[in-house]
Amino acid sequence: MPIRVLSQSLINKIAAGEVIERPASVVKELMENAVDAGATRIDVSVAQGGLELVRVVDNGGGISAEELPLAVASHATSKLIEADDLFRVATLGFRGEALASIAEVSRLAIRSRTPDAPGGAELEVVGGRRGEVAPCGGPVGTAVEVHNLFFNTPVRKKFLRTTQTEFGHVAEAFTRIALATHRVHFTLRHNEKTVFELAAADDWRERIARFFGRDLAEQLIWIESEEGGVRLRGFAAHPSRSRSHNRMQYFFLNGRHIRDRSLQHALGESYRGLLLTGRFPIAFLELRMPPESVDVNVHPTKLEVRFQDSGRLYSQLLAALRNKFLSADLDTRVQSPVAGAPRAEFAADYETGGAEASGVDAARAEQLRRNLVDWAKGKVSEWNLPGRSGAEAASQAVMPFKPFPDQRPGLGLYRIDRPVGQVTNLSRESNDRLETRPAPEPAPRYCDCERSAVHHHAAMQIHNRYLIAESEEGVMVIDQHALHERILYEQLRSRVESGALETQTLLVPEPVDLSPAEAAAAFENRDLLAELGMKIEPFGGETVLVSGYPAMLANLSPVEMLHELVGRLLAGGKQPERRDLMDDLLHTIACKAAIKAGDRLAPEEIAALLAQRHLVEDAHHCPHGRPTALIFTREELDRQFKRI
Numbered sequence: 079m080p081i082r083v084l085s086q087s088l089i090n091k092i093a094a095g096e097v098i099e100r101p102a103s104v105v106k107e108l109m110e111n112a113v114d115a116g117a118t119r120i121d122v123s124v125a126q127g128g129l130e131l132v133r134v135v136d137n138g139g140g141i142s143a144e145e146l147p148l149a150v151a152s153h154a155t156s157k158l159i160e161a162d163d164l165f166r167v168a169t170l171g172f173r174g175e176a177l178a179s180i181a182e183v184s185r186l187a188i189r190s191r192t193p194d195a196p197g198g199a200e201l202e203v204v205g206g207r208r209g210e211v212a213p214c215g216g217p218v219g220t221a222v223e224v225h226n227l228f229f230n231t232p233v234r235k236k237f238l239r240t241t242q243t244e245f246g247h248v249a250e251a252f253t254r255i256a257l258a259t260h261r262v263h264f265t266l267r268h269n270e271k272t273v274f275e276l277a278a279a280d281d282w283r284e285r286i287a288r289f290f291g292r293d294l295a296e297q298l299i300w301i302e303s304e305e306g307g308v309r310l311r312g313f314a315a316h317p318s319r320s321r322s323h324n325r326m327q328y329f330f331l332n333g334r335h336i337r338d339r340s341l342q343h344a345l346g347e348s349y350r351g352l353l354l355t356g357r358f359p360i361a362f363l364e365l366r367m368p369p370e371s372v373d374v375n376v377h378p379t380k381l382e383v384r385f386q387d388s389g390r391l392y393s394q395l396l397a398a399l400r401n402k403f404l405s406a407d408l409d410t411r412v413q414s415p416v417a418g419a420p421r422a423e424f425a426a427d428y429e430t431g432g433a434e435a436s437g438v439d440a441a442r443a444e445q446l447r448r449n450l451v452d453w454a455k456g457k458v459s460e461w462n463l464p465g466r467s468g469a470e471a472a473s474q475a476v477m478p479f480k481p482f483p484d485q486r487p488g489l490g491l492y493r494i495d496r497p498v499g500q501v502t503n504l505s506r507e508s509n510d511r512l513e514t515r516p517a518p519e520p521a522p523r524y525c526d527c528e529r530s531a532v533h534h535h536a537a538m539q540i541h542n543r544y545l546i547a548e549s550e551e552g553v554m555v556i557d558q559h560a561l562h563e564r565i566l567y568e569q570l571r572s573r574v575e576s577g578a579l580e581t582q583t584l585l586v587p588e589p590v591d592l593s594p595a596e597a598a599a600a601f602e603n604r605d606l607l608a609e610l611g612m613k614i615e616p617f618g619g620e621t622v623l624v625s626g627y628p629a630m631l632a633n634l635s636p637v638e639m640l641h642e643l644v645g646r647l648l649a650g651g652k653q654p655e656r657r658d659l660m661d662d663l664l665h666t667i668a669c670k671a672a673i674k675a676g677d678r679l680a681p682e683e684i685a686a687l688l689a690q691r692h693l694v695e696d697a698h699h700c701p702h703g704r705p706t707a708l709i710f711t712r713e714e715l716d717r718q719f720k721r722i
């Protein structure tokens with residue numbers, strides 16, 4: 079094949095492939111242009127998740143009639159003049175390819191007017207074919223409309239997901255820019271409905287509250303530091319507000335939202351000992367530095383950047399957060415209303431233990447503070463909490479912030495023992511299937527177990543985390559969390575399969591603030607969640623109402639559980655199989671609901687747990703594939719003790 083120079087149209091399509099992945103990319107590019115134009119008000123409006131229409135209207139500086147054709151031409155920009163400018167970019171855009179790329183794969187109409195022009199001008203480009211500039215009326219500023227994205231690139235179009243999901247991405251793109259520039263008035267509409275109306279805010283916290291809820295905003299800790307021309311400002315959330323994913327870590331550099339592994343790592347490090355493994359802090363942090371000390375031209379959508387001195391930045395962030403945590407009185411917020419005590423309506427249904435914070439908790443909180451101080455001074459490698467070994471304590475170090483662990487109402491093992499048939503189906507109104515079905519026959523696997531195997535075997539708990547028991551073959555060491563998780567998982571799965579999972583209808587539905595992408599994922603998977611007993615309703619914006627909750631999770635907070643499940647939904651990547659998704663959610667629930675390492679068990683609880691070990695399939699492995707028990711056979715023991 080001969081070598082040919084590509085046509086401009088093909089070049090633009092290739093560029094579009096890199097920059098314009100989905101409607102959200104269009105929203106991002108157009109909003110950035112509006113911000114660059116100095117707009118104080120930006121209105122974004124999309125139809126059908128942006129597939130049908132994206133419209134961005136701003137009151138910025140506008141484009142003159144003569145320059146309109148240039149604006150939609152590739153490699154045409156007003157933001158760079160000479161090569162060196164590329165290394166001191168102070169605007170969001172600079173490559174001059176966004177409008178050309180979008181126009182190549184859609185029907186784009188642009189209307190604009192500069193302040194000194196008597197009127198405006200408009201121009202339409204269809205699939206890269208440019209029309210004539212025509213005069214028009216209208217206010218100063220620019221309006222860009224993008225219709226039928228990807229109409230001429232069907233392959234791209236095939237990769238798009240549902241309207242809800244695409245809108246979720248749009249909303250996330252909107253969120254990032256609106257968070258980065260809180261002094262600009264933004265609105266977002268979807269299918270003619272207002273989703274966000276954000277007045278210009280002097281206070282960043284105010285903007286954050288509009289997106290993520292007031293109760294999160296109130297638990298943010300102000301972070302500030304300045305070092306060698308780098309200014310860091312923003313918020314980190316109280317450890318009790320952690321997530322199972324890192325998508326609530328927003329970093330901004332000179333007004334641009336960025337992702338940066340090293341900064342995320344520093345953030346994670348600063349919370350070390352304050353969070354359980356697998357949990358991620360929430361933060362909103364802004365960096366300001368001279369544009370020449372960072373290269374923003376290393377990523378197609380400029381999401382990633384390259385810092386001149388990323389090592390120093392890492393230390394600066396880590397130190398700023400750590401110092402703040404040391405002086406902040408984290409403990410006083412133990413009783414956050416959101417992490418919440420067991421709900422009253424549940425308490426009636428299940429036995430509850432004393433709900434007072436114990437003295438042990440207070441002692442732990444105090445110890446944790448001392449640990450933090452020592453750790454910051456570089457003195458400790460291991461945590462010390464009363465009554466715990468070092469490593470164990472580290473994994474439990476979140477204790478002082480978490481109302482549950484030592485106040486739990488028993489272990490919920492009683493719940494396991496309850497024969498299925500005795501459980502009332504609580505969700506009469508909301509689940510037709512349960513309504514019409516008689517309660518299923520007691521599954522023999524779950525009943526009568528208390529007496530069966532237990533009393534033959536003595537078992538003891540050591541370090542509040544392992545159970546040691548005698549078996550036919552020898553000695554078993556059981557991981558209490560892993561085994562309970564496995565039991566719950568099997569039980570949940572069989573109940574979901576037979577449609578017998580009980581939902582507790584909440585007397586007062588619980589509002590939960592989600593991010594736009596989370597809300598979209600939640601509603602897209604509403605049926606799946608309902609099958610798991612989690613009933614949600616829309617409640618305006620990104621707030622959802624939890625109206626029903628899996629009864630067997632009575633002592634876990636619905637808010638946390640929903641965040642957890644939605645986190646898993648989003649982590650699933652592109653279109654996972656429904657079965658896999660369900661399985662993943664079951665694992666998540668089982669893991670959250672299971673007793674933890676560090677929980678002291680009552681003798682009956684140990685007995686109940688052991689009894690059911692024989693009743694679940696594949697009890698040797700917890701759902702994550704870790705073993706639930708190790709067995710030392712008698713022969714092995716005999717051999718080790720040189721008896722044979």
Ligand code: ADP
Pocket residue numbers: 107111112115136138139140141148149150154155156157170171172173174175176177178219220
């Ligand atoms: P870039 O932003 O990288 O320069 P774009 O293709 O996004 O490239 O835009 C090309 C040019 O069109 C910009 O440099 C700017 O001069 C002009 N432009 C685009 N959108 C707007 C807007 N909303 N207001 C004013 N000028 C704009």
Ligand code: MG
Pocket residue numbers: 107110111170171172174176177
């Ligand atoms: Mg641009």
